[in-house]
Amino acid sequence: SVLLYQKPNRDICQSGTSLKIQCVADSQVVSMFWYQQFQEQSLMLMATANEGSEATYESGFTKDKFPISRPNLTFSTLTVNNARPGDSSIYFCSSGDSNYAEQFFGPGTRLTVL
């Protein structure tokens, strides 16, 4: 299994500002994934991040709005640029330790944009 830690647990920011969410794994993992979840709704995959390459974004998410860095095999950062109230949601990072294995999730970061 993989243990994932996220920082911060929650954040409140003003519209138009940018904020960073960090994800740290307790072991080296090939891929890290970022998900967005609005209150009581489905998980939405935002992007896949592999070390040394640009993140691959899903439809509806862009690198300008949600740049993601993956500088090494245990760390990833999601940035929310020009935050808007519509970005208020929970952001999860996830990963797994082998192919065809389950993904493990970080505890999530609850973002509120005022």
Added chain:
Amino acid sequence: GDSVTQTEGLVTVTEGLPVKLNCTYQTTYLTIAFFWYVQYLNEAPQVLLKSSTDNKRTEHQGFHATLHKSSSSFHLQKSSAQLSDSALYYCALSDSPNTNKVVFGTGTRLQVLP
């Protein structure tokens, strides 16, 4: 692309009665792993069940599911629902030999009433 379908957004059941959450899928891959995730309120998703063997029943925490490749289904069942089972349930599959990316369904909220 691959997809997972969960037709019910909300399932409500009385405590002590059986419950079934439906899951069907589409994939072009032959090697596939299937999962049921559960997400309790204010927590991250976690794996409840996993299977990759056709027609084999998998059980955990009183829940069970059987992968049926002939009907492309992996329904989740429990013979006696408990109040503590109230949560969001996701069906998911992993089909990539090169990454541990998981495709999630839209989720089914299970509400167990006293």
